[in-house]
Structure formats: structure tokens, C-alpha cells
Amino acid sequence: MPRGTLPRFTRRLPLAPLVLATLLAGCQGLPGASSAAEPDEDPLAGAPPVTRGLDADSLSGLLEAELAGQRGDYPRATRGFLDVAERYGSAPLAERATLAARFSEDPRLLEEAARRWQALAPESDAPARLLASLAIQRGDWNAALAQRLAAISRGAQEELTGFVESALEAGADPTPLLARMREHLAGPGEAGHDSQLATALLEAAAGGRAAAEQRLSRLAREAPELPDLWQVRARLALEADDPASARSAARRGLEVAPGDPRLMLLLARAEIRLGGIEAAEATTDALLDDHGDDPELRLGLARLFLEEEHLPPARRLLLPLVGDDQAPPLAFLLLGAIAEEEGEVDNALLYYRQVPEGEQFLTARLSAARMLIEDDRLLDARAFLRLERLRHEAYRSELVSLEVELLDEAGHVEQADALLDSELSQHPDDERLRYQRAMRAFADDDLAAMEADLRHIIEADPDNANALNALGYTLADANLKGRLEEARELIERAHALEPGNPAILDSQGWVRYRQGDPEGALPWLERAWSAMPDQEIAAHLIEVLWALGEEQRARELLEEARQRFEERPLIDDLLQRHPELDAPGHDD
Numbered sequence: 001m002p003r004g005t006l007p008r009f010t011r012r013l014p015l016a017p018l019v020l021a022t023l024l025a026g027c028q029g030l031p032g033a034s035s036a037a038e039p040d041e042d043p044l045a046g047a048p049p050v051t052r053g054l055d056a057d058s059l060s061g062l063l064e065a066e067l068a069g070q071r072g073d074y075p076r077a078t079r080g081f082l083d084v085a086e087r088y089g090s091a092p093l094a095e096r097a098t099l100a101a102r103f104s105e106d107p108r109l110l111e112e113a114a115r116r117w118q119a120l121a122p123e124s125d126a127p128a129r130l131l132a133s134l135a136i137q138r139g140d141w142n143a144a145l146a147q148r149l150a151a152i153s154r155g156a157q158e159e160l161t162g163f164v165e166s167a168l169e170a171g172a173d174p175t176p177l178l179a180r181m182r183e184h185l186a187g188p189g190e191a192g193h194d195s196q197l198a199t200a201l202l203e204a205a206a207g208g209r210a211a212a213e214q215r216l217s218r219l220a221r222e223a224p225e226l227p228d229l230w231q232v233r234a235r236l237a238l239e240a241d242d243p244a245s246a247r248s249a250a251r252r253g254l255e256v257a258p259g260d261p262r263l264m265l266l267l268a269r270a271e272i273r274l275g276g277i278e279a280a281e282a283t284t285d286a287l288l289d290d291h292g293d294d295p296e297l298r299l300g301l302a303r304l305f306l307e308e309e310h311l312p313p314a315r316r317l318l319l320p321l322v323g324d325d326q327a328p329p330l331a332f333l334l335l336g337a338i339a340e341e342e343g344e345v346d347n348a349l350l351y352y353r354q355v356p357e358g359e360q361f362l363t364a365r366l367s368a369a370r371m372l373i374e375d376d377r378l379l380d381a382r383a384f385l386r387l388e389r390l391r392h393e394a395y396r397s398e399l400v401s402l403e404v405e406l407l408d409e410a411g412h413v414e415q416a417d418a419l420l421d422s423e424l425s426q427h428p429d430d431e432r433l434r435y436q437r438a439m440r441a442f443a444d445d446d447l448a449a450m451e452a453d454l455r456h457i458i459e460a461d462p463d464n465a466n467a468l469n470a471l472g473y474t475l476a477d478a479n480l481k482g483r484l485e486e487a488r489e490l491i492e493r494a495h496a497l498e499p500g501n502p503a504i505l506d507s508q509g510w511v512r513y514r515q516g517d518p519e520g521a522l523p524w525l526e527r528a529w530s531a532m533p534d535q536e537i538a539a540h541l542i543e544v545l546w547a548l549g550e551e552q553r554a555r556e557l558l559e560e561a562r563q564r565f566e567e568r569p570l571i572d573d574l575l576q577r578h579p580e581l582d583a584p585g586h587d588d
Helices: 056-071 074-088 091-102 107-120 125-137 141-153 161-169 174-186 193-205 209-222 227-239 243-256 261-273 277-290 295-307 311-321 329-341 345-353 361-374 378-391 393-409 413-426 431-443 447-460 465-478 484-497 502-514 518-531 535-547 551-564 569-577
Strands: none
Touching: 056 074, 056 091, 074 091, 074 107, 091 107, 091 125, 107 125, 125 141, 141 161, 141 174, 161 174, 161 193, 174 193, 193 209, 193 227, 209 227, 227 243, 227 261, 243 261, 261 277, 261 295, 277 295, 277 311, 295 311, 295 329, 311 329, 329 345, 329 361, 345 361, 361 378, 361 393, 378 393, 393 413, 393 431, 413 431, 431 447, 431 465, 447 465, 465 484, 465 502, 484 502, 502 518, 502 535, 518 535, 535 551, 535 569, 551 569
């Protein structure tokens, strides 16, 4: 299936039971700017002024860049400012280029501008923070850490413990981060306590729990007054399934910092793990008393109990929220999930239906419909979704798409087909549903029907990058004789519209490979893999590396894919076609 081309509204929605996220999955805020300016506002108005004399060419280029920015052509504005900044070695102009690039929606251009700004202003922390933010956004936590440590070496104040927590929660590999932190600790100057705590977190995550404990024990002797020390010790103890030690560390921390909310949360979690539900509830009640019974806090505490499947205390925490006109939508969703878990189907349905339009809306309707189907009430589920379409016209397409998915899941494929055909007969220009029907045709190997629906979308919306890429990729992947150049043109059009889209980058590489140009394909696939490591891109990249004779890299990536992806049908298919890829003696 065309990788990554399904837009959000047609991607297969998860049909597993609702997964409740952990409370302490905090994330560092990133420096950044809005991706779009107000209509009457100049996004470059706050940029630094140009203070040095310019020759005629540079003045002309600068004026063109200014005019491009005013017209909203931010890529051209960025290039113009960068050209003049390069000629004059001007950090203010590079900063202005970076500000314009923020609005270009092109991460690579923004990074290029920020790197130039950093090169011209190496002592400035602002470009370093921006580059760290961009590295985090593309999942390169090692590069982000390098930027932070460089800023620290210049005397800046950069928080590392929270950064490492966020990296680990995002699934970052701790090994390279740990190597970088140890190099930092071995460098000149005295390492701060924050650096030691961050390193201990990485040591524990990398399997060196004993080293982490030794580090934390030394720090406890040197600075027992640090609340963060006890927070880290409690967290690591919980991760090691040692709630008794976690409780002890949290209590010790609360002696140092009474009322510290993170320590109280860790104490509550430890008490829950130890079966002390009353003690945990006393702690959560104290938190609510101390922090003004904030709805978000109440939600977080409820999720704390839900993580350990203690439903009654979670329900007690949530019920006061739903009597308020400003009740958080998540409260209704969680109460619905609790009622569903306890077998109260009709009660759960009432809660799910009260989730208003917005972020949780579709999740609630999916949960309600799936619950009814699992309760052997398919007709009720369909009637519910039909009524919801009438009540919420803005979500009509999404709700139809959801019903199609659920019918497929229940094995009623013909009913799903009929629903899609009926809706498209009434709304023939509904891109969402037409795209979904195209993808279903592809799954049924009906390329003609798929192409017809995608052509319909493209004729109505020539700038639909998803449809352009889906059709181009399909033609390339099918390797249809005489149509590869057409496939490439479609993909090039999609790329011009969304230059940073990893799925389109993958298509760019794959069509070149199909045209017999593996060397030209390689950089596109490497960029796609770097931006979005998934098993289909991996399969393409492995095949191209093998075709280029880079057998070691191909096998290394194959092994990485095996470790990373539990389900990897396209990797398996590649091995069926090229069994020589498999290293001798490998037992999959």
C-alpha cells in the first residue's frame, strides 16, 4: 500500500481498548514560532535591522527578500537574506533569514538558516536552542543534547534532567546520549548536579543500574538537600519494580521539599503499587488541597490510578468534573472507559456521547461504537454513528470512515463497500471518502478503480499532495511499463507541495530505483528513513543498498529493522525475493 499517503482522516484508527497514558510523561517546551502570520502582520517586523552598508547587488537582493516576505513567499525571502548574510558575514541578516524560514514550513530550510546564523554568531544561545528544537522534532536527541552541552560550555543555563527524561520517554537510544554526557562530565570544569542526575538516568536506561545507583548515592552524600535527587531515585526505583524503595525516596524528598507535587505523585504511585490505596488517596487529596483542585491535576491523578487498574478511586476523582459546564472532554472519555471496563455499556455510551467536538471527539465515538459491536450490538453501533453524523455535520466524513473501518473489522466488507458507495453518490467530491475507497481498491488489487478515484481527487484539487503521491507511488511500485515517467512527474508535483514529507521522499527514491537509477534513489531514501524510520522505507533502502553493492550496510539495516519492527511484511517480502540478503546462519 502507498506508504504514508493515507491522510489522517483515512488512516486505520486503532481498534484496541483505550490505552491510558502515564501521568509523568512530561515534555520540554520547544523554542519556536507560529507557522503562519496574522493576515495584516509582518512576521519579520521584529527581526534585527540591517546596519552595514550594501553594494548595489546586495541592496537589490535584500529588497527582493523583503518584498518576498511581505508577499508571504518565505522560502524566497529566506534565500535572499541568506545570500546577503553570506556575502557580508552578517549575523543579523542570518537571524532575519531564520525568522523568515520559520514561516516557510520547510524544516530543512529552517535548519540551514539556523546553522548559518550559528556560524556567524557562535556565542549566541538563540540559534543553538532553535537547532536543538529542530533536532528533537526529527527525533535526533543526540544532536539536540550536543547543542545543549555546547551552550553550557559557553556559560548558559540549560536544564538536562528534564531533557533526558523527555528523550527516554520518546524512545531515544540512551547509549549515544550517555557517551556524550560522560564526555561532558570528563571535560574541564566542575559538572553540576543536574548533569550528574541526567547521567544517572541514562545509565539506568542503558542497563547500568548499578552505576546509576552509585552515582546517586555519591550525590546523596554531597547534596541531600536536592529535591530532584530524590525524585530521580524514586522514579528509578519504580522502573526497577521496587515500590518500597520508591516510597522511601519520595518521603525523603518531601522532608526536603514539603508539598513538592512531583514527589507527591511518585509517592502516590508507589503506594498504589504497594496496594496502599487509602494512603495513595490521602496523598492525592493533599495534592488537590494544595493546588486548588485544578481540573487538569484531578485528571492526571485519576489516570495515575487507572494505570494500575484501580477504577473506583479514579471514578471518584473524575465525577466532580462532569458536573461543571466547563468539564474537560477527557473526563467524559475516561469515565466512559471506566464504565465500559466494568460492563456498564449503556452508562459508558452516555459518557462517550458527551465528549464534545474537538480533540477527543472521534476517539469517544470509536470507543462507543466498538464497545457496542463487542457487545453483539452491531445494528445499535451503526444507528449510533448515523445519528452522530446528523448531530455533528462537520464530522460526517470522519464518522463514515470510522464506520467503514469498524465494519471491516467485524468482517462485513460488503456493508462497508455499500456505505462508501452510497455516501460518495451523495457527496461525489468528498476527498476523504474517495481517497479511502481508492485505498480499499488498492488493497483488493483493483488498480484501475484506485486510479479512477485518485484522478477524480486530483482533477478537483490539483494540489492534493496525498493523492498525487499515492498515484505516483502506486504506478512506480507496480513497475508498469511505459508509466514510470508519469509516476515520477506525479511524485515531483507532490514533493513541490510538501518537500519535507517523508512518504514523498520515499516515493522520490523508489521511482528512481524503478527507473534503473539506484545511485539517484539512495539520498532520497536515506532522507526518508532519517525523517520517519518505518519498515516500508527500510525495505526500499535495504534493496537499494544491496543493488549498489553496499552489502554490509544493507545487512546492518536489515538487522536493525528486525529489532525495531515486530510486524514487517514488506521486509519479509524482500527476503523472499532476495534470500541472499539474509546473513548466513541467521535464525529469524
